[in-house]
Amino acid sequence: MGIVSAYLVSLVRKETRLSFKKTLYVLEEGARVALPVIAAVATAGIIAGVVSITGLGSKFAAGIIALSGGILPLALVLTMIACLILGMGLPTTANYVVTATIAAPALINTFAVEPIAVHMFVFYFGIVADITPPVCLAAYAGAGIARANPFKTGVLAVKLAIAAFVIPYIFIADPIxxxxxxxxxxxxxxxxxxxxxxxxxxxxxxxxxxxxxxxxxxxxxxxxxxxxxxxxxxxxxxxxxxxxxxxxxxxxxxxxxxxxxxxxxxxxxx
Known part of the structure; x- marks a missing residue:
């Protein structure tokens, strides 16, 4: 539906109208761009399947609940740490699938928290792992460009983006x-x-x-x-x-x- 809609919209203006040759080129480029996403989703699907079959997800959730003692703020902190670890080095799509499969059920099934808030909570911290030492891929990439110390760059990135560590808690406390x-x-x-x-x-x-x-x-x-x-x-x-x-x-x-x-x-x- 997205491809068809984009194609129909392109016909409205003459300068964006696609010829047959351009249409083939767009379809080819679209397939090339989709390949990394397809690979990530397939890999994340394997991980989700393993978690479901082995019962790791339920054990993980039970562990968080046991360690938190049923206290929501403590459970949120433990879930945050888990998502920061699970999200290390993963692309965005795989990141969400893994964190939503393993970490989210602990909060959804035990505490009266909005599911959308929980999913945004785990997804946010999974992405923030890219700037959180020691495995801060985005900071390492920036340090390589700037020829700076990677670890110090990661620490500074956390300070600059500290609001990103606060936003997920806002989602839980204020789902509005x-x-x-x-x-x-x-x-x-x-x-x-x-x-x-x-x-x-x-x-x-x-x-x-x-x-x-x-x-x-x-x-x-x-x-x-x-x-x-x-x-x-x-x-x-x-x-x-x-x-x-x-x-x-x-x-x-x-x-x-x-x-x-x-x-x-x-x-x-x-």
């Missing part, structure tokens, strides 16, 4: 972001608080908000960001207040530094 039982107002509030929360957490990890942050400011930003990520109204207000205070303090400090610099330049010029 995945359009589950959503209303326009609730969606706007959830997206806004989530963005501000991720900004606070990222700023805390990097050490910069409106200017360079002191250690206590970084801790406050981290706490405020986490509070805003939590879907509760009270936590959102408290988190917003904390981030607003840090913003005000840093703006005052930044303004003072600017005035001081300006006076120094005037004196030097005189």
């Amino acid at each position: 972001l995945l359009l589950v039982d959503v209303t326009p107002v609730a969606l706007i509030v959830s997206v806004g608080t989530a963005l501000l929360g991720m900004t606070g957490v990222s700023s805390a990890m990097i050490g910069y908000f409106t200017t360079n942050s002191y250690m206590w400011e970084r801790m406050a930003l981290f706490i405020g960001g986490l509070l805003m990520i939590d879907p509760g109204m009270i936590t959102n207000i408290v988190g917003l207040a904390i981030m607003a205070v840090i913003w005000f303090i840093q703006r005052q400090r930044k303004g003072g530094e600017g005035d001081k610099t300006g006076r120094t330049e005037v004196v030097a010029g005189a």
